[in-house]
Amino acid sequence: MHSLCFSKILILLGTLAVGGCSISKWTVKPHQRELLADRIMQLDAEAQERAAEEHILSNREGAIGGTGTSGGGCGCN
Amino acid sequence: MQLNLRRPIAVVVLAFAAIGFARTARATNTAEAAVRTTMFDEPSTKNEGVRVYHPQVDLSATVASTLAIAGGYSADVVTGATPATFDVVSAATKFSDTRHLGHASAGFERPDGGIGFSFAYGTESDYRSTVFSGTTHHDLYEHNFTLALAYSHNWDRVCDADNTAAAGQPLALVALPSSAGCFTNTMGITTQKLNIDTFEPSLSWTMTPRLVVQGGATIQILDGFQSNPYRKVLVGSQNRTPQERHPQFRQRYALFFRMAYAFPDLRASALLMVRGYDDSWAVRAITGDLVGTKYIGQYLLVSGRAHWHEQTAASFYRDADGYRILGPAGQFWTGDRELSPMGNYLLGGKIAFFRRPMQERSSWFVEMELGGKYEFLYYRPESAVAPNADRKYAQIVQGAFAMRF
Numbered sequence: 001m002h003s004l005c006f007s008k009i010l011i012l013l014g015t016l017a018v019g020g021c022s023i024s025k026w027t028v029k030p031h032q033r034e035l036l037a038d039r040i041m042q043l044d045a046e047a048q049e050r051a052a053e054e055h056i057l058s059n060r061e062g063a064i065g066g067t068g069t070s071g072g073g074c075g076c077n
Numbered sequence: 078m079q080l081n082l083r084r085p086i087a088v089v090v091l092a093f094a095a096i097g098f099a100r101t102a103r104a105t106n107t108a109e110a111a112v113r114t115t116m117f118d119e120p121s122t123k124n125e126g127v128r129v130y131h132p133q134v135d136l137s138a139t140v141a142s143t144l145a146i147a148g149g150y151s152a153d154v155v156t157g158a159t160p161a162t163f164d165v166v167s168a169a170t171k172f173s174d175t176r177h178l179g180h181a182s183a184g185f186e187r188p189d190g191g192i193g194f195s196f197a198y199g200t201e202s203d204y205r206s207t208v209f210s211g212t213t214h215h216d217l218y219e220h221n222f223t224l225a226l227a228y229s230h231n232w233d234r235v236c237d238a239d240n241t242a243a244a245g246q247p248l249a250l251v252a253l254p255s256s257a258g259c260f261t262n263t264m265g266i267t268t269q270k271l272n273i274d275t276f277e278p279s280l281s282w283t284m285t286p287r288l289v290v291q292g293g294a295t296i297q298i299l300d301g302f303q304s305n306p307y308r309k310v311l312v313g314s315q316n317r318t319p320q321e322r323h324p325q326f327r328q329r330y331a332l333f334f335r336m337a338y339a340f341p342d343l344r345a346s347a348l349l350m351v352r353g354y355d356d357s358w359a360v361r362a363i364t365g366d367l368v369g370t371k372y373i374g375q376y377l378l379v380s381g382r383a384h385w386h387e388q389t390a391a392s393f394y395r396d397a398d399g400y401r402i403l404g405p406a407g408q409f410w411t412g413d414r415e416l417s418p419m420g421n422y423l424l425g426g427k428i429a430f431f432r433r434p435m436q437e438r439s440s441w442f443v444e445m446e447l448g449g450k451y452e453f454l455y456y457r458p459e460s461a462v463a464p465n466a467d468r469k470y471a472q473i474v475q476g477a478f479a480m481r482f
Contacts, residue, residue, distance in 0.1 A: 027221040032286040035339040040346040040370040040378070043281070043291055043337055048135045048149070049477065052115050055131065056473060057423075060454065062388050062415040063362035065277070065295025065331030066352035 107443075108138040111479035119157075119471040124169035126468060127157030145184040145193070152177050153201075161252070162318050163412025164311035165397045165462050174256070176201035182210075190215035195229075202256035203236035203306070223281040225293075231273035236260060237306040238320065239267040247408055250320035253306035271301030287339040295331040303327060308412050311397070313404040322409050324393075329356040345371035354388070360416060362388035376431045382452065384423035390459075391416040397462040414464040425452030425473070443481045450475040 028036075039045050054067055113133050120126040133151035140146065153176040158169035177200055184193030192213045199206040210229035217224060236259035243249035258266045279293030303325070309318040333352040340346065347369050354362040363386075370380040393409035394416050429448035434440030452473040458466045 027219045028283045028286055029219075033283075035287055035341055036283060036289060038339070038346070040372070040380075041289065041337045041339055043289060043335055043348065048111060048113065048133065049475075052113060052131060052133065052475065056115070056117055056454075057384070057386075060415065060421060060456075060471070061362070061364070061386050062360045062391075063331060063352065063354035063364060063386070064297060064329055065354065066333035066335070066350055066364065066366075 108482040109136070109479060110482075111135045111477065113475065113477040115473065115475040117471060117473055119468050121158070121169075121465075121467045122469070123467040124158040125171075127155065127159065129156075130154040143186055145186060146182070148179075148181040150177070150179050159465070161307060162309040162311055163321070163397060163464055164318075164401065174201055174203075176204070178206075184212075188216075189220075203253075203259045205234045205260070207232040221283045225277075225279045225281070227275075227277040229273075229275045231271070231275075233271040233273065233301070234260070235269045235271055235302050235306065237267050237269045237302060239265050240320070241267075247322055248312070248317050248319045250322060252309045252320040269302030269306075271299065271303060273300075274298045287341070289337045291335040293333055295329070295333070297327075297329040299327040299329070301325060304411075305413065310400055310410045310412050312400045312410055314401070316401075319410075321411055321413070323411060323413075324358065324409055327357055330354070343371060345369065358416070359392035360388055360390065362386060376433075378429040378431065378448075380427045382423065382425045382427070385420070386422075387420040388418065390418040394418075396460050396464075398460075412464050414458070417463050418459040419463065420457040421454055422457070423452055423454045425450060427451075429477075441482070445481075446477070446479040448477045450477075 035041060044050075050067060058064060111134070113135075115129075115131040115133075117129040117131065118126070119128070131151060131153055133149060135147065135149035137145065137147035155175070156173040158171045160167040161170045178197060179199075180195060180197035182193060182195035184191055190213070193211070195208075195210040195212075197206070197208040197210075199208075208229055208231050210227065212225065212227040214223055214225035216222065236253065236256060238251045238253040240250050243251065253266075257263075260268060275295065275297045277293060277295050279291055281289060281291040283289050304321045304323045306320065308321040310321050311318050331352055331354045333350060335348070335350045337346055337348045347367065349368075350364075350366040352362075352364040354360070354364070365385045366382070367384075368380055368382045370378060373379055391411065393406045394411055395403065395406055396417070399406075400410060427448060427450040429446055432445040432447075434442065450473070454471040454473065456465075456469060456471075458464075460466065
């Protein structure tokens with residue numbers, strides 16, 4: 001029973017991986033990224049300002065993380 | 078001078094930001110120069126509190142549309158007063174110090190991804206930090222997904238009193254009286270090591286033309302001296318005041334989720350961050366951050382921010398009365414507010430003015446930005462005898478100027 005469910009999952013994942021054409025239906029096209037390119041939509045814009053903010057909060061909180069890496073954004077470049 | 082123990086974390090954040098700064102510059106401009114000054118003012122009901130001035134200068138440029146370089150300098154000018162002993166009666170000790178931090182980074186960008194490296198060095202009278210970082214990112218499925226990985230390593234050196242004579246007797250630990258003699262082979266003074274490894278994977282997804290989401294994790298491993306060498310803690314009914322003692326090892330984990338959503342009719346956006354945190358010292362926390370930004374006219378940008386943080390205490394934490402009456406909770410003790418059960422709440426706003434040259438005129442710059450920010454940070458300690466319970470709030474004021482070419 002479990003092996004049958006696992007096989008079905010594998011087949012589904014394989015179909016998704018091979019079916020690149022079907023995935024492209026759900027992607028955001030370059031001509032649709034106008035809003036995402038704006039500075040106010042960048043998760044990692046103003047990196048140095050965020051560093052200054054984190055510099056303060058990391059000294060006043062016992063937790064770290066959540067600032068993300070240099071990834072993210074609209075992928076417009 | 079009171080040692081600030083989260084300095085290594087701040088240096089790591091700055092190192093990652095340096096790489097991100099270079100990458101951002103490459104994506105939208107060819108060069109950028111920015112100057113920013115932040116003032117952090119934390120008053121106290123018992124003494125003069127703490128004030129920090131944080132000036133920073135950052136430069137970045139792209140070369141041949143592939144190589145992104147950046148560099149910068151910042152400083153922390155700290156003055157204030159804080160009790161040398163964590164108890165209910167000790168008066169504050171005045172201190173002042175200046176920390177210098179320089180960083181440089183380089184990144185290589187291609188259409189579908191890139192890689193970057195950063196180096197940072199920080200120094201002050203009692204603490205030195207050397208950080209090397211690397212990041213890589215790759216776009217997938219027509220730039221709809223971005224997988225990013227970042228790693229950094231700290232080689233930190235901390236000045237401490239020589240407690241060789243107290244080996245095996247933690248209650249006999251002596252606190253460092255001052256930073257005089259640090260890093261100079263002075264008798265009675267030693268240098269402790271602290272190594273930190275930080276790893277941050279993240280995955281971003283452009284879900285819709287108006288929505289970007291990102292999920293990721295932060296994993297940090299600290300190995301070395303993590304106590305405040307100046308701070309003493311009153312433990313037990315015999316009023317012994319040994320130096321603060323933290324475990325040598327700490328593993329820290331965080332999961333975070335971020336999203337940015339556009340409101341094109343309002344010319345605005347909302348950015349949300351939620352973070353869950355846990356570590357091997359039993360501190361658990363949840364944090365939320367919400368920023369709303371809106372264009373006003375053609376050249377003005379305003380934003381508002383709300384931040385909320387709640388956390389539990391470290392397993393070896395007690396408040397001042399707890400340490401005095403019950404003694405230490407195990408073999409470690411602390412007077413660090415950031416290891417106590419507490420919360421903080423922040424509200425703030427920012428305004429920025431952008432100036433671009435007229436299109437029909439040639440100009441030596443692409444954009445000029447002038448901005449200011451004010452934030453109010455309110456602290457909520459668990460009890461009146463928690464560490465730094467005399468400090469109810471802090472104010473943050475920042476001014477910035479940037480030129481893009």
